[in-house]
Amino acid sequence: MDASSTTADDALMRAELHRAAEHIRAGRPVAMPTETVYGLAADATDARAVAEVYKVKARPHFDPLIVHLADFEAIPRLVSHWPRAAERLARRFWPGPLTLVLPRTAAVPDIVTAGLDTVAIRMPDHPLALALIRLCGRPLAAPSANRFGRISPTTAAHVRQELGDRIAMVLDGGPCRAGIESTVIALTTEQPTLLRPG
Numbered sequence: 001m002d003a004s005s006t007t008a009d010d011a012l013m014r015a016e017l018h019r020a021a022e023h024i025r026a027g028r029p030v031a032m033p034t035e036t037v038y039g040l041a042a043d044a045t046d047a048r049a050v051a052e053v054y055k056v057k058a059r060p061h062f063d064p065l066i067v068h069l070a071d072f073e074a075i076p077r078l079v080s081h082w083p084r085a086a087e088r089l090a091r092r093f094w095p096g097p098l099t100l101v102l103p104r105t106a107a108v109p110d111i112v113t114a115g116l117d118t119v120a121i122r123m124p125d126h127p128l129a130l131a132l133i134r135l136c137g138r139p140l141a142a143p144s145a146n147r148f149g150r151i152s153p154t155t156a157a158h159v160r161q162e163l164g165d166r167i168a169m170v171l172d173g174g175p176c177r178a179g180i181e182s183t184v185i186a187l188t189t190e191q192p193t194l195l196r197p198g
């Protein structure tokens with residue numbers, strides 16, 4: 001590929017990112033790539049937008065969502081206690097396929113956590129996911145972008161097959177690198193607990 005077409009691709013991707021951020025600001029969920037699987041993203045601070053995610057996926061409201069961050073500065077707004085183990089794990093594995101469950105603040109809408117007093121957070125290792133979070137200026141709640149009970153999609157085409165007629169947009173980042181969902185670890189008690197191997 002020559003330099004001019006690379007520049008054109010970059011410009012196209014920037015336009016796509018802006019379009020995705022517009023939808024998210026307007027409360028419409030957008031599918032975004034991460035290094036693990038595609039997620040269906042909404043503003044994690046907007047309960048109505050998050051309700052739309054559950055609806056699109058036909059996901060039961062008792063199943064909480066992961067909140068995706070682009071930087072460590074976002075943590076204090078979401079998490080009320082950040083133990084040393086969290087700091088160590090996050091510094092070692094973020095950005096990357098590790099989700100940490102921690103006590104939450106009141107800024108996290110109940111619908112994100114299914115009413116639990118904990119919140120799951122992770123920093124994805126994907127340039128488009130990180131760029132979208134930064135562009136929105138909000139943490140993004142995102143479950144895998146499949147209908148409830150089905151396999152997590154790892155390409156934009158899979159997402160379109162699953163949810164195409166129900167969502168505003170799929171941000172196409174090509175195939176996901178890992179293809180397996182993140183590892184989920186709870187740090188709400190003295191002993192860390194593995195909730196989901198990734």
Ligand code: TXA
Nearest residue numbers: 036038039064065066101116118119120143144181182
């Ligand atoms: O790799 C991934 O984790 C992908 C990408 C999009 O980030 N996301 C993903 O989300 O797999 P989802 O919603 O399909 O799975 C999230 C898992 C569920 O098993 C959920 O129960 C658990 O995380 N979870 C979320 N919040 C929790 C909480 N507060 N306490 C315990 N488990 C939680």
Ligand code: MG
Nearest residue numbers: 143144145152
């Ligand atoms: Mg899932």
